[in-house]
Amino acid sequence: MANTFAFAESRGGALRRPALEAVTAARAIADATGGGEVHAMLIGAPGTAALAPRLAEHGADVVIVVEHPAFERYVPESFAATAAARVKAGGYRAAVFSSSAQGKDLAPRVAALVGASMLPDVTSFTVQGDAIVGTHPAFTNKTVATLTLTGSPAVITLRPGAMAPKANAKAGKVETMPPALDPAQAKVVVKEMVQGSTAKLDLGDAPVIVSGGRGLREAGNFKLVEDLAAAFGNAAVGATRAVTDDGWRPHSDQIGQTGRQVSPDLYVACGISGAIQHIAGMRTSKTIVAINKDKEAPIFAVADYGIVGDVLEVLPALTEAVKKAKAGA
Amino acid sequence: MKIAVCIKRVPDMESRFRIGPDGKWVDETGLKFDMSDFDGYAVEAALQINEKQPPGETVVIALGPDVVQEALRKAMSMGAERGVQLKADAVPADGFAIATALAAELKDGGYDLILFGRMAMDTQHGTVGPMTATLLGLPCVTSVSKLDIGAGKGTARRELEGAAEIVEFPLPAVVTIDEGVARPRYPALKGIMAAKKKPLDVRPAQLGPVHLTVTKMELPADRKAGRIVGEGPAAVPELVRLLRDEAKVL
Numbered sequence A: 001m002a003n004t005f006a007f008a009e010s011r012g013g014a015l016r017r018p019a020l021e022a023v024t025a026a027r028a029i030a031d032a033t034g035g036g037e038v039h040a041m042l043i044g045a046p047g048t049a050a051l052a053p054r055l056a057e058h059g060a061d062v063v064i065v066v067e068h069p070a071f072e073r074y075v076p077e078s079f080a081a082t083a084a085a086r087v088k089a090g091g092y093r094a095a096v097f098s099s100s101a102q103g104k105d106l107a108p109r110v111a112a113l114v115g116a117s118m119l120p121d122v123t124s125f126t127v128q129g130d131a132i133v134g135t136h137p138a139f140t141n142k143t144v145a146t147l148t149l150t151g152s153p154a155v156i157t158l159r160p161g162a163m164a165p166k167a168n169a170k171a172g173k174v175e176t177m178p179p180a181l182d183p184a185q186a187k188v189v190v191k192e193m194v195q196g197s198t199a200k201l202d203l204g205d206a207p208v209i210v211s212g213g214r215g216l217r218e219a220g221n222f223k224l225v226e227d228l229a230a231a232f233g234n235a236a237v238g239a240t241r242a243v244t245d246d247g248w249r250p251h252s253d254q255i256g257q258t259g260r261q262v263s264p265d266l267y268v269a270c271g272i273s274g275a276i277q278h279i280a281g282m283r284t285s286k287t288i289v290a291i292n293k294d295k296e297a298p299i300f301a302v303a304d305y306g307i308v309g310d311v312l313e314v315l316p317a318l319t320e321a322v323k324k325a326k327a328g329a
Numbered sequence B: 001m002k003i004a005v006c007i008k009r010v011p012d013m014e015s016r017f018r019i020g021p022d023g024k025w026v027d028e029t030g031l032k033f034d035m036s037d038f039d040g041y042a043v044e045a046a047l048q049i050n051e052k053q054p055p056g057e058t059v060v061i062a063l064g065p066d067v068v069q070e071a072l073r074k075a076m077s078m079g080a081e082r083g084v085q086l087k088a089d090a091v092p093a094d095g096f097a098i099a100t101a102l103a104a105e106l107k108d109g110g111y112d113l114i115l116f117g118r119m120a121m122d123t124q125h126g127t128v129g130p131m132t133a134t135l136l137g138l139p140c141v142t143s144v145s146k147l148d149i150g151a152g153k154g155t156a157r158r159e160l161e162g163a164a165e166i167v168e169f170p171l172p173a174v175v176t177i178d179e180g181v182a183r184p185r186y187p188a189l190k191g192i193m194a195a196k197k198k199p200l201d202v203r204p205a206q207l208g209p210v211h212l213t214v215t216k217m218e219l220p221a222d223r224k225a226g227r228i229v230g231e232g233p234a235a236v237p238e239l240v241r242l243l244r245d246e247a248k249v250l
């Protein structure tokens, strides 16, 4: 009956949803392998221990707290050394991370430090005997690969949003641990954090994404996209590469083959042609709406609902209608 | 500056993929291949650094069967000085096995900077770069969208969810390249001719043990064809009704 390790990501003193997803996944692995314990690691600035009870609510038997003033920010080398030290010492069956921006950076380092192979960015997984079997989109999301990882510890990362956090109260006994590498010794130093222009909701978390393309004609017209996003209230703003290339939006807003890959409940494509590289990033959205003046635009082939027309006229009308629908609801 | 760029040969992602007869990979017959997108950006980034601050050498490294030599020649036709093939019958799915072989090759190479793509377009794993860096004990910055290399140190911008970080690091270092750093140049005819004569060493890959395998590859279900709701702002009420009553997203 082996225990399972989960890395609980926090930022600015708050837990991120991927932390609860990782703990939920670790709980599922522990339960599938005979009911071992889940040990969740929290790294942050002094005071981070206050987040431990939320992890206990989601199935952590033990919460390992590592506090240091420098951990107000992510310090890759220190975080990796500390997580690896614990994973090695704990003899875990598996170590679960999120494939968030931080987890994507952290997990492969930890895997290499403990000498383990890694199953990355799974959208679902099952435990099958000694193996963990996970699915993961491949070939720019045009295929779905099933991957089988054997050996222990199995390091896996979980795509944000792929698993809903589940309440499952456990003791959540707090243990403290010093950093395995003094952050002062880290060679890579974060000099500055730049808040993105869409500081509100991240593309990976937003249930609705309103995305704009070159059909908006100029950067200023992105206001119309932002207005629609604001009318939904739970929306983030995305963009095509044509738009990020022109500097209308930051690269971090780009959706597609070489940008972010998203699966919101609703994706609204405004003035986007639907190039294969853009579709690679959004085709797994649940519902897709396209607004384009060209009725032959390839985006209509993947859209559930289309409006043929000028985005500059349709968007304000849609924004008003969504506001009304939201007010009525 | 001596820069290594690790490049992977992958199929052209505009292809219409079919699943191969073993059900575990795409059918590669008839596909065109090239180096993976981000790896092309990484090669371009290396060339620009060495053009701006000569003298320098850009070495491209690919692990795989002999066909990977095409990707190495392509990078050399863009301007890389030499290529190394780490020969293996096939490229394993296990990123740690690949990282082990790349680290063995890079360890005593005397590189100031080692570049990777943010992820390979076929596997979409994004693990080989940071794993290799960790095995080499080198500072590592992943998913970099802006890169400045100065004397003995570098500055990079990393995109996070809804934010970005500006980081500083000493050389030698490992950096994985995202979009935003550089778009690859097209090789000129002169470059293509020159590349044929550039050195390409072939050595056996010292792969690590393989624990991760692809056991199935599938095509996702096609989206069912949608419909045009109408034209112009007049179609908005019907769209909103459908979003509310049918799609239930409002």
Ligand SMILES: Cc1cc2nc3c(=O)[nH]c(=O)nc-3n(C[C@H](O)[C@H](O)[C@H](O)COP(=O)(O)OP(=O)(O)OC[C@H]3O[C@@H](n4cnc5c(N)ncnc54)[C@H](O)[C@@H]3O)c2cc1C
Binding pocket: A212, A213, A214, A215, A216, A217, A239, A240, A241, A242, A243, A254, A255, A256, A257, A258, A259, A260, A270, A271, A272, A273, A274, A275, A276, A277, A278, A281, A291, A292, A293, A294, A297, A309, A310, A311, A312, B037
């Ligand atoms: C290796 C590689 C990687 C790439 N990665 C990405 C990626 O990650 N993401 C990405 O998005 N692209 C990517 N691209 C680029 C992609 O091929 C397209 O060039 C890009 O997606 C086009 O963006 P767009 O739809 O905004 O512009 P366009 O293709 O120019 O389309 C504009 C659309 O707006 C419509 N339009 C114009 N005016 C109006 C109006 N007034 N009202 C309504 N509609 C209007 C037009 O009919 C047209 O369909 C990549 C390309 C390559 C080669």
Ligand SMILES: Nc1ncnc2c1ncn2[C@@H]1O[C@H](COP(=O)(O)O)[C@@H](O)[C@H]1O
Binding pocket: B006, B007, B008, B009, B036, B038, B039, B061, B062, B063, B064, B091, B095, B098, B115, B116, B117, B118, B119, B120, B121, B123, B124, B125, B126, B127, B128, B129
């Ligand atoms: N077979 C390979 N040969 C050389 N470099 C590789 C190989 N596989 C992966 N890489 C490098 O590692 C990066 C990330 O690959 P991956 O972890 O598979 O997404 C790629 O963009 C390449 O830079």
